[in-house]
Amino acid sequence: SPKYKNIVQKLKESLPKDLLDLIKKIGEFADEFGVNAYIVGGFVRDLILGRKNFDVDIVIEGDATEFAKKVAKKANAKVHTFERFKTATVVFPDGFRIDFASARTEVYKAPGALPEVDMAPLKKDLMRRDFTINTLAIKLNKKEFGKLIDFFGGLRDIKDRKIRILHSLSFVEDPTRILRALRFATRYRFELGKHTEKLLKIAVQRKLFKTVEGQRIYHELKQIFLEDNPLRVVNKLAYYKVLSSIFPTIVWDKKKKDLFERIRKVIIWHKLNFQEKEIRYDLLYFGALLIGQSFQKIDTYLDNLSVPEKDREILKEILLKASYLLKEVNKERKNSEIYKLVSRFKEEVLLFAASLTEEEWKREKILEYLKSWRFTKPAVTGDNLKAIGLKPGPIFREILNELKYRLIDKEIPEDKEKQLDFVKFLIKEEEKYAKR
Numbered sequence: 001s002p003k004y005k006n007i008v009q010k011l012k013e014s015l016p017k018d019l020l021d022l023i024k025k026i027g028e029f030a031d032e033f034g035v036n037a038y039i040v041g042g043f044v045r046d047l048i049l050g051r052k053n054f055d056v057d058i059v060i061e062g063d064a065t066e067f068a069k070k071v072a073k074k075a076n077a078k079v080h081t082f083e084r085f086k087t088a089t090v091v092f093p094d095g096f097r098i099d100f101a102s103a104r105t106e107v108y109k110a111p112g113a114l115p116e117v118d119m120a121p122l123k124k125d126l127m128r129r130d131f132t133i134n135t136l137a138i139k140l141n142k143k144e145f146g147k148l149i150d151f152f153g154g155l156r157d158i159k160d161r162k163i164r165i166l167h168s169l170s171f172v173e174d175p176t177r178i179l180r181a182l183r184f185a186t187r188y189r190f191e192l193g194k195h196t197e198k199l200l201k202i203a204v205q206r207k208l209f210k211t212v213e214g215q216r217i218y219h220e221l222k223q224i225f226l227e228d229n230p231l232r233v234v235n236k237l238a239y240y241k242v243l244s245s246i247f248p249t250i251v252w253d254k255k256k257k258d259l260f261e262r263i264r265k266v267i268i269w270h271k272l273n274f275q276e277k278e279i280r281y282d283l284l285y286f287g288a289l290l291i292g293q294s295f296q297k298i299d300t301y302l303d304n305l306s307v308p309e310k311d312r313e314i315l316k317e318i319l320l321k322a323s324y325l326l327k328e329v330n331k332e333r334k335n336s337e338i339y340k341l342v343s344r345f346k347e348e349v350l351l352f353a354a355s356l357t358e359e360e361w362k363r364e365k366i367l368e369y370l371k372s373w374r375f376t377k378p379a380v381t382g383d384n385l386k387a388i389g390l391k392p393g394p395i396f397r398e399i400l401n402e403l404k405y406r407l408i409d410k411e412i413p414e415d416k417e418k419q420l421d422f423v424k425f426l427i428k429e430e431e432k433y434a435k436r
């Protein structure tokens with residue numbers, strides 16, 4: 001029988017007030033609608049671990065799409081429903097999202113799977129999940145709001161810091177869980193349960209990855225590369241021979257580990273300085289894994305993993321252009337020349353090149369470009385050029401660019417008047433030249 005515990009206090013301490021109010025409302029609404037509603041999975045796990053996670057997944061014992069539509073209507077929110085899976089996403093006016101799923105009652109039919117008896121829909125739903133730590137649920141209905149539901153010993157395993165599967169066929173049913181187990185173990189510094197570790201090793205030995213669609217493996221690899229420290233996960237992948245079973249020709253040696261470490265530093269630097277959501281940090285690590293392989297081999301790997309075209313393009317640029325760029329950045333070149341060279345490349349290429357080089361000064365030049373050169377603007381504007389009698393035309397761009405280069409090389413001062421003097425000097429030189 002499940003153990004119950006009330007964790008209202010934890011919810012109050014950990015959630016912003018408006019989120020707490022929102023989930024209470026959803027609970028009250030579930031009462032009105034005559035269904036049971038639960039928050040499940042990662043949110044609950046991270047709540048107990050004291051880790052910030054506002055990805056709210058709600059399971060409804062009943063029709064989640066109907067329920068979500070009603071919630072959306074009441075909250076003036078948008079709703080996307082997926083009738084085939086009976087799931088829905090509600091997007092609230094402030095952009096906050098909540099996913100709703102219907103407790104699925106169909107159970108995986110495999111020899112040795114857990115017996116299908118009369119079971120609460122929630123329990124059946126949770127039974128299909130990967131690890132015990134992901135099977136916790138919190139009831140939202142008013143009378144039992146905050147009740148922690150733990151059918152499979154998830155709370156105990158969080159306390160014991162263990163990753164445990166729910167049943168012996170878990171890795172066979174879904175081999176991507178091998179990657180997930182090692183990712184979670186690394187993230188939380190948990191160990192694999194003894195039995196779980198044994199079954200994981202067997203699953204790797206039996207090359208179960210071969211049976212999985214490539215894109216599902218790629219999805220999990222991507223999640224690994226988006227973790228705080230992918231190096232530590234890949235160390236585990238190598239230890240359990242998962243890496244060599246996916247990438248037989250890739251050698252996980254000191255050189256690659258060092259590269260992973262430098263990439264992490266560069267990413268931390270970049271995130272600290274800029275909040276660019278679009279940057280594909282994950283592909284820097286993937287590039288680091290692939291670099292050194294022949295292009296034919298790389299293509300085979302990318303084909304096998306069904307890597308999407310957009311990702312392939314960025315990866316190709318990273319792998320083809322970063323080394324070229326590093327060769328071109330040399331001590332003979334002025335900063336403005338490095339600027340001109342470097343500004344032609346995608347940000348991912350620059351971040352990869354900055355990580356790839358073992359020459360500190362090269363890394364610094366590239367980071368200087370990202371941090372300041374690319375934002376350099378002369379004090380002089382087009383209007384100022386008009387004011388001194390110049391006729392607008394391509395010459396404006398040329399002059400302003402020239403000023404920018406001189407600023408980057410620190411050859412002219414920041415002062416506007418002095419920059420204008422320099423422009424006048426440039427024009428005179430031009431005229432002299434034209435007369436000759």
Ligand code: CTP
Nearest residue numbers: 041042043055128129130131134135174176177
């Ligand atoms: N799940 C599973 N098997 C998989 C993938 C997911 O059983 N191969 C289950 C897990 O129990 C998980 C839930 O589906 O709790 C949602 O998956 P996901 O969003 O990937 O997991 P989170 O636990 O939210 O992980 P993260 O913190 O990395 O977002």
